[in-house]
Structure formats: structure tokens, C-alpha cells
Amino acid sequence: MSLDKILKLGNQQLYRIAEEVKPGEISGLKDSIELMHSLILEFRKKYGVGRGIAAPQIGLLKRIICLNLDGLKYTLINPDLHNFSHEKMELWDDCMSFPNLLVKVKRHKSCTVSFMDENFEKHEWNLSDDLSELLQHEYDHLNGILATQRALDDKSFWYKDLNE
Numbered sequence: 055m056s057l058d059k060i061l062k063l064g065n066q067q068l069y070r071i072a073e074e075v076k077p078g079e080i081s082g083l084k085d086s087i088e089l090m091h092s093l094i095l096e097f098r099k100k101y102g103v104g105r106g107i108a109a110p111q112i113g114l115l116k117r118i119i120c121l122n123l124d125g126l127k128y129t130l131i132n133p134d135l136h137n138f139s140h141e142k143m144e145l146w147d148d149c150m151s152f153p154n155l156l157v158k159v160k161r162h163k164s165c166t167v168s169f170m171d172e173n174f175e176k177h178e179w180n181l182s183d184d185l186s187e188l189l190q191h192e193y194d195h196l197n198g199i200l201a202t203q204r205a206l207d208d209k210s211f212w213y214k215d216l217n218e
Contacts, residue, residue, distance in 0.1 A: 057096055059089065060111050063152040069198040072108075072115045075131050077174050083116065087172070090120035091127050097150050098122070104150060106188055108195030111151055119169075119192040123185075130169040135193050137166040143183070146212065147191060147201040157201040158210035161187040 061068050075083065090107050097104040109118040119130040141163040146156040164182040167189050171177060181189055191201060205211065 060150050071198045072117045072196045075116050086114050094122045106192045108192045110195050117196050129172050133167050133169040138162040139164040156212040158206050159204040161190045
């Protein structure tokens with residue numbers, strides 16, 4: 055396993071829109087899904103952070119998000135975000151595609167995500183606070199949008215030395 059499988063800021067593939075997954079494609083995507091779950095754990099082991107990754111970050115232009123929350127793995131296929139709150143929160147966003155950079159953004163304080171699991175069964179989660187922010191970040195990746203494009207202004211960037 056190697057973190058160099060994660061595309062880095064500047065790679066033009068990160069700006070492309072991912073396509074929906076069709077039911078018949080799931081079996082052919084199992085290896086990529088397992089890779090994504092493994093990369094979350096490897097990233098977390100190296101950097102101490104990391105809860106999710108979107109398929110475009112490994113060069114797979116499919117609408118898949120993998121999460122690891124409290125040690126539990128989740129795979130969200132063809133997620134759809136809706137019911138956004140009017141209330142927003144401001145935060146420093148990080149990303150596996152630019153691990154040394156934080157970007158100050160605004161995200162909705164709550165939202166709802168509807169998605170299919172790996173068995174193509176439908177689920178819906180009501181999200182708030184850090185989970186709302188996380189899913190908005192990963193969902194942006196599916197639409198070719200990076201946190202750098204959502205920066206509040208041109209001073210909303212912070213380099214962090216991960217070797218400290």
C-alpha cells in the first residue's frame with residue numbers, strides 16, 4: 055500500500071466530475087473500494103488524521119466515498135447531499151490530496167445524505183457539525199471541486215509542517 059496512489063493538488067483529474075455507479079459495476083469496483091479504505095488507515099497512521107476519501111482522489115471517476123468513523127468502514131455509492139441548513143460554520147479544512155495545507159472554508163452546519171451501499175440498498179443519514187462538513191468535502195471531490203476553490207479569501211491558507 056502506498057499513499058502515492060492519492061492524487062495530489064495540481065493533478066487535473068481531481069477537477070473532473072465523477073460518473074454514477076451502475077449496479078452491475080459494483081463487483082468490478084471492490085478492489086478500488088478496499089484500496090480506498092486501506093488508504094484512509096494508512097494516511098491516519100502517518101498523519102494522525104483522515105476519515106474519508108473520494109474515488110476521484112485515486113483517479114477513479116466514480117461517485118464513491120469511503121469513510122472510516124470510529125473504526126467502522128462505510129462505503130457510500132452515488133451519494134446525494136440535500137436539506138442543507140441555512141446556518142454555516144467556518145473551519146480549517148484539510149485533505150489527503152494536500153496533506154500539508156489547511157484551507158479556511160464555510161460549510162453548512164447540517165445536511166442529509168442519501169446513498170446506496172455495496173449491496174445497492176438505499177440509506178439516508180442526517181448529518182450535523184463535523185460529519186456534515188466531512189461529507190460536503192468528500193462530495194465536492196465527486197464534482198471536481200477542491201477545498202482550495204472554496205477558500206474564504208486569498209489569505210485562507212495555512213501550511214502545516216507535518217514533521218513537527
